[in-house]
Amino acid sequence: MLKLHQLFFRTFLLIFIFLLLILSTTTYYWSKNIYLDQIEKSLSQNIDSISFSITSLDNIDYIVKTFKAKTGLRITIIDEDGNVIADSDKNKNKMENHSKRFEIIHAKYDGYGKIIRYSTTLKEELLYVAKKIVIDDNIYYIRLADYTKKIQENFTSLSYQIIAFITAFIIVALIFTYFISIKIKDETNSILQFLIDMSNKKPTKEIYSEFSEEFNKITRLLNKVSSKLSKREKQKAKQTAKLKIANRQKDEIISALSHEFKNPIAIISGYAETILNDDELPKSMKEKFLRKIQNNGVKMSKIIDKLRLTLKLEEGKQQVITTECSVKEIANEIISDLNERYKDREILIEGEDKKLNVDETLFSLALSNLVENALKYSEDEVLIKIEDSTTSVIDRGIGINETDLNKINQKFYRVSENGWNNSLGLGLFIVTSILKLHQFDLEIKSKPLEGSEFIIKY
Secondary structure, eight states: OOOHHHHHHHHHHHHHHHHHHHHHHHHHHHHHHHHHHHHHHHHHHHHHHHHHHHHHHHOOOOOOHHHHHHOOOOOEEEEEOOOOEEESSSSSSSSSOOOHHHHHHHHHHHHHEEEEETTTTTEEEEEEEEEEEETTTTTEEEEEEHHHHHHHHHHHHHHHHHHHHHHHHHHHHHHHHHHHHHHHHHHHHHHHHHHHHHHOOOOOOOOOSSOOOHHHHHHHHHHHHHHHHHHHHHHHHHHHHHHHHHHHHHHHHHHHHHHHHHHHHHHHHHHHHHHHOTTTTHHHHHHHHHHHHHHHHHHHHHHHHHHHHHHHHHHHOOOOOOEEEEEHHHHHHHHHHHHHOOTTTTEEEOOOOOOEEEOOHHHHHHHHHHHHHHHOOOSSSSEEOOOSSSSEEEOSSSSOOOHTTTTTTTTTTOOOGGGGGOOOOOOOHHHHHHHTTTTTTTEEEEEEEEEEEEEEEO
């Protein structure tokens, strides 16, 4: 299979050879006709010159011989009846009647006649031109003839010159075509190497071509394709990195789930085994153990409920039933529930009450999560601050660094630095999702070792 520049050069070579033949042939016949026309006009002009010099037939032979000597042309004088009365090349008495000759017939009726014909007298092909003239009130025909062999020789010389000129032009065009084909080879090789580098995912510099508009468009399109592929590779690399992070988070989630379920399961198993194996266990002790079993069963149920709620919120299947609720009343109920688990901690409420149209259960869950997180990661009191457009949960705990602040609302994201461990990593995701259902926003302000402020904006 030929390369592009070879195919280009071969095609143009064939075209140029074909053009050379066509142009040469066309030029040959075209210039031949022009040349014959010029010879014919020259003969016609010579006839006019002779006709002015012939005033009588007394010296006709002398005039004919003199003209022949000067021009080398054959001249014949013919009367109206076709009889030859003078000829420069042959004896007029031995020549036959010319009344039936083509050029004489045309001259008789049109005043002018011409033809290329083989002369039986001279055994040569000649171009004959005849004109009708009047001498002493009598009609005569002056006929001039030129040998076509001589015309052909002159024309062949001219044709060689024309063909040589055309050939030189074609050769110059071929040289330019050759250099153009080399340039096309360089451009295509450059594009081919660029594509090879792209296919091998090697770093490629941008490619440019000013050789032609088509090559310029091709290189610009290749640069765009390369840029898009590069972006896709980067996106793929990011996706791979995200998958690695997701896999790591999955492992952490499995670890967290096993940790969350391990303690209550161990407690339930331990107390249940004690009750089963000790028939003499006091009633009060048995009731205490059963209460422990019940509480840990409830704890496991809450973990499952939290996972189910997360899925519903993520899929948009959680229904919202809003009623007008008191933020302060919801906060007091949360404090009452949390005081049982955090007996040595203080939760304060500051500000005037605020009425909101919310789903009381979901909003209470969101606020409870924020308050419980504050209790987990601080040792001082926790403040619930109610204002006209916001409700804030403020603690003086370990705080969160800036990097984790940007990711903390993501599902299953857990912060490990400074002892921050967001359990399953669902708490803040649930809070954010619930607030979005109410068209509320959550803003987090935090500084490491100074505390955090979780602000619900409504």
